[in-house]
Amino acid sequence: MIATALIVQLSFGEYLKFYSINFDLIMICVIAVSIVDGYGYGLAYGFLFGLILDLMGGHIAGINAFIYAFNAFIAARFMETGIKKKYPLLLLIVFVVTEINLIVEALLLYLFNFDINIVELGREMLLKPLYSIIITMMVFPLFDLGQKERWEFGFQNKEEN
Amino acid sequence: MGFFNKRFRNITILVIIIVLCIIAATLTFRDYNFVRGSQSGLMDFFGPAQERVFTFFSPVGRLFDGIRDYVNLREKYLALEQENQKLRKDYAQLVNLRIENRALRELLDMDLREDQVTQPAKVIGFYQSRFQSEAMLNVGKRQGVEEGMAVINDQGLVGIVSFAGDSSCRVRLINDPASSIGARILTSRALGVVEGTGDKRVKLGYIHRDAHVFVGDMVITSELSENVPPEILIGRIQYVAEDPDDVYKQIEIEPFADFKSLEYVMVIKSW
Numbered sequence: 017m018i019a020t021a022l023i024v025q026l027s028f029g030e031y032l033k034f035y036s037i038n039f040d041l042i043m044i045c046v047i048a049v050s051i052v053d054g055y056g057y058g059l060a061y062g063f064l065f066g067l068i069l070d071l072m073g074g075h076i077a078g079i080n081a082f083i084y085a086f087n088a089f090i091a092a093r094f095m096e097t098g099i100k101k102k103y104p105l106l107l108l109i110v111f112v113v114t115e116i117n118l119i120v121e122a123l124l125l126y127l128f129n130f131d132i133n134i135v136e137l138g139r140e141m142l143l144k145p146l147y148s149i150i151i152t153m154m155v156f157p158l159f160d161l162g163q164k165e166r167w168e169f170g171f172q173n174k175e176e177n
Numbered sequence: 178m179g180f181f182n183k184r185f186r187n188i189t190i191l192v193i194i195i196v197l198c199i200i201a202a203t204l205t206f207r208d209y210n211f212v213r214g215s216q217s218g219l220m221d222f223f224g225p226a227q228e229r230v231f232t233f234f235s236p237v238g239r240l241f242d243g244i245r246d247y248v249n250l251r252e253k254y255l256a257l258e259q260e261n262q263k264l265r266k267d268y269a270q271l272v273n274l275r276i277e278n279r280a281l282r283e284l285l286d287m288d289l290r291e292d293q294v295t296q297p298a299k300v301i302g303f304y305q306s307r308f309q310s311e312a313m314l315n316v317g318k319r320q321g322v323e324e325g326m327a328v329i330n331d332q333g334l335v336g337i338v339s340f341a342g343d344s345s346c347r348v349r350l351i352n353d354p355a356s357s358i359g360a361r362i363l364t365s366r367a368l369g370v371v372e373g374t375g376d377k378r379v380k381l382g383y384i385h386r387d388a389h390v391f392v393g394d395m396v397i398t399s400e401l402s403e404n405v406p407p408e409i410l411i412g413r414i415q416y417v418a419e420d421p422d423d424v425y426k427q428i429e430i431e432p433f434a435d436f437k438s439l440e441y442v443m444v445i446k447s448w
Contacts, residue, residue, distance in 0.1 A: 023223060026302040026313070027231040038305050055187055063194050067201060071216045072223060073304040073311065073347075077205040078198035080306075085194045092187070125307055125375060130354055136376040 018065050021045045037144050044152050048159035050088040058088030087113050110152045114145040217342040224345040228301040293448040300439045310353040317344045325404040327445045333410035333433035352377045359399040365389045381428040390417050406448040
């Protein structure tokens with residue numbers, strides 16, 4: 017699934033830019049794996065596919081590997097707190113991870129002596145989470161298929177009703 | 178206790194991954210053959226699948242482009258009308274100049290400029306992040322493509338081949354933050370360097386503040402570059418500013434090549 021996401025992102029990503037903001041399908045898949053299959057799988061897949069993306073992209077190997085592994089870590093930490101499987105919480109995880117991603121990426125850019133445009137970063141911090149959330153709603157149900165305990169809409173638990 | 182053990186184990190795994198990432202980054206900076214081999218292998222492995230997906234999704238991509246273009250259709254039409262009028266005048270002038278130039282060269286016994294040897298290629302993917310702006314082509318060393326070769330399309334310069342695998346290659350687009358290409362301003366003939374930025378804008382640097390620069394002027398490749406042929410269109414100047422503390426002007430360019438609609442390009446092998 018993540019391999020497909022990698023190929024789709026590299027092939028189709030440029031077409032789906034929204035106000036110059038790229039979507040990050042791999043990040044969403046890594047979060048989904050981390051939530052559905054657990055911390056270990058999330059970290060392993062995040063690191064592996066991040067490294068593949070780094071090597072294929074020809075940039076500094078390890079940057080995406082670190083970012084995606086860190087995404088898996090954050091998503092798993094959310095799940096460890098014992099939250100219920102509700103879509104609003106999933107979207108909150110995606111929102112938080114996207115924001116953290118942007119900040120970590122900007123810090124790494126700064127460390128590697130790239131220019132950082134604060135206005136552009138601000139715009140991305142506003143729009144990218146929304147974009148990620150829309151894609152999550154389309155992609156996540158595929159990961160949730162075949163799970164005993166399905167993710168539910170709404171804030172209240174069924175048992176509470 | 179179990180919770181703390183689990184948490185400790187999780188953090189340990191993350192630390193191990195961070196160390197592995199640092200090792201990977203170090204290997205990249207040291208430019209080991211192993212890293213280059215892995216890059217080439219991965220590009221060739223994923224290349225065919227990427228090409229199929231890209232071809233499959235192209236119509237959908239064009240639909241998105243179409244919707245985006247439709248919004249600005251009238252403005253674009255009027256601008257193109259004006260440009261067309263200007264180009265017709267320029268064309269007539271160019272034909273006269275070409276005839277005159279040929280006659281003068283013959284008088285001087287100089288060789289006319291040789292045609293470029295090119296390799297057509299198809300774009301099969303993009304690598305877009307704030308760190309980079311690259312495209313992947315379906316040609317590589319087997320087709321004679323080498324690192325450093327210029328890539329153009331019918332609109333102008335697209336970029337430079339940054340890495341050549343056996344059957345695919347990566348092109349660093351001119352808006353990539355690491356891109357740097359020698360250029361000239363068409364009318365003033367001032368020499369500068371076209372550079373990309375982290376937010377995908379294209380700047381023209383090292384133009385002295387005394388140089389005559391105006392918005393709308395064209396920027397072309399310079400003859401001083403080793404790998405890029407001269408006089409290839411790069412873009413149009415869209416912003417000029419001066420900083421009293423800087424000896425150079427701040428110039429932004431709008432590239433002629435539309436990176437979103439890149440589909441087929443030419444790699445210039447020699448000229």
